[in-house]
Amino acid sequence: MKSTLIIAGAFIVSCCGTSQNSSENTSKLDSTSEKNDKTTVVAYAQSITSKELKEHLYIFASDDFEGRDTGEPGQKKAAEYLKEQYKKMKIPSPMGGDDYYQEIPENYFRGGIKSSENVLAYIKGTEKPDEIVVLSAHYDHVGVDANGNVYNGADDDGSGTVSLLEIAEAFKKAKDDGVGPKRSILFLHVTGEEKGLYGSRYYTENPVFPLENTVTDLNIDMIGRIDQAHEEKDKNNYVYLIGSDRLSTELHNISEEVNSKYTKLDLDYTYNAKNDPNRFYFRSDHYNFAKHNIPIIFYFNGVHMDYHKITDTPDKIEYDLMAKRAQLVFYTAWEVANRAKKVVVDKIEKEGE
Numbered sequence: 001m002k003s004t005l006i007i008a009g010a011f012i013v014s015c016c017g018t019s020q021n022s023s024e025n026t027s028k029l030d031s032t033s034e035k036n037d038k039t040t041v042v043a044y045a046q047s048i049t050s051k052e053l054k055e056h057l058y059i060f061a062s063d064d065f066e067g068r069d070t071g072e073p074g075q076k077k078a079a080e081y082l083k084e085q086y087k088k089m090k091i092p093s094p095m096g097g098d099d100y101y102q103e104i105p106e107n108y109f110r111g112g113i114k115s116s117e118n119v120l121a122y123i124k125g126t127e128k129p130d131e132i133v134v135l136s137a138h139y140d141h142v143g144v145d146a147n148g149n150v151y152n153g154a155d156d157d158g159s160g161t162v163s164l165l166e167i168a169e170a171f172k173k174a175k176d177d178g179v180g181p182k183r184s185i186l187f188l189h190v191t192g193e194e195k196g197l198y199g200s201r202y203y204t205e206n207p208v209f210p211l212e213n214t215v216t217d218l219n220i221d222m223i224g225r226i227d228q229a230h231e232e233k234d235k236n237n238y239v240y241l242i243g244s245d246r247l248s249t250e251l252h253n254i255s256e257e258v259n260s261k262y263t264k265l266d267l268d269y270t271y272n273a274k275n276d277p278n279r280f281y282f283r284s285d286h287y288n289f290a291k292h293n294i295p296i297i298f299y300f301n302g303v304h305m306d307y308h309k310i311t312d313t314p315d316k317i318e319y320d321l322m323a324k325r326a327q328l329v330f331y332t333a334w335e336v337a338n339r340a341k342k343v344v345v346d347k348i349e350k351e352g353e
């Protein structure tokens with residue numbers, strides 16, 4: 001999450017399991033094959049585990065990655081880590097071969113930032129491969145302070161980053177079982193978010209797949225923590241959703257439906273209010289898709305005491321909650337990618353930026 005004059009923050013969720021279970025019908029949650037579909041999708045979702053998220057995050061948010069500052073060696077190391085994970089999972093790059101990086105030249109940035117790269121991986125759709133569902137999270141953070149203390153950025157946005165890896169793994173298992181998504185899925189790890197949403201803007205200005213075929217962007221930025229408003233025990237099973245109803249009523253309804261069917265989180269729309277002074281809708285990478293009228297959902301845990309501090313460390317993450325939040329993203333993506341018709345945009349309006 002990019003900071004502005006106003007403090008913002010967030011959390012993440014995701015998680016766990018292993019799966020198998022193939023079935024030729026997946027995906028139409030409202031069809032007569034609902035039972036089979038439900039069994040299948042649940043098995044894949046459960047392959048997103050708190051254990052695996054934690055393993056990834058303790059590496060990804062370690063001091064070794066030096067706060068993942070855009071254009072700096074720590075960020076390059078983080079990019080390499082992501083690429084290696086996709087290669088290990090046998091999930092290809094949309095650019096082909098060994099090239100998982102979308103290079104962003106130095107002159108695209110302002111303020112002395114060196115060249116950097118988005119990291120992209122891709123699962124090709126079985127029936128409508130030209131229609132793309134984007135799942136995004138930024139993998140950069142703010143580096144090291146003057147005393148050499150590392151900003152680990154475990155929540156911001158290590159949580160979103162490792163959730164994408166686990167969601168990708170779940171879709172890959174489904175694909176290998178012959179129940180791969182009907183539409184294609186792009187796993188988009190963007191850089192330069194903390195410096196001003198550079199990576200997502202670069203992608204949308206230089207899209208690998210045409211934006212007119214891009215169905216939705218589900219963006220995760222901070223889903224591993226609990227904010228002050230939800231600290232009480234009966235309130236902490238939550239995630240903030242922002243933007244889900246701004247362009248597509250259908251996307252909003254899908255999100256609500258899969259949540260009530262599977263994840264049962266309290267979906268908090270406080271920050272979705274048009275007059276919300278935090279303006280989170282404009283402050284993470286999904287906005288670069290929304291401004292092109294591509295429906296988005298932004299998943300967020302709200303700000304907390306460790307937001308943009310050296311204390312945003314992996315030991316403070318709520319891994320079970322993060323797993324559940326990541327599963328919500330997975331279920332939503334599954335439905336968007338597999339339903340018979342592409343999500344309808346019915347609410348284009350002018351948002352005053």
Ligand SMILES: [Zn+2]
Pocket residue numbers: 001002003156157194308
């Ligand atoms: Zn941030």
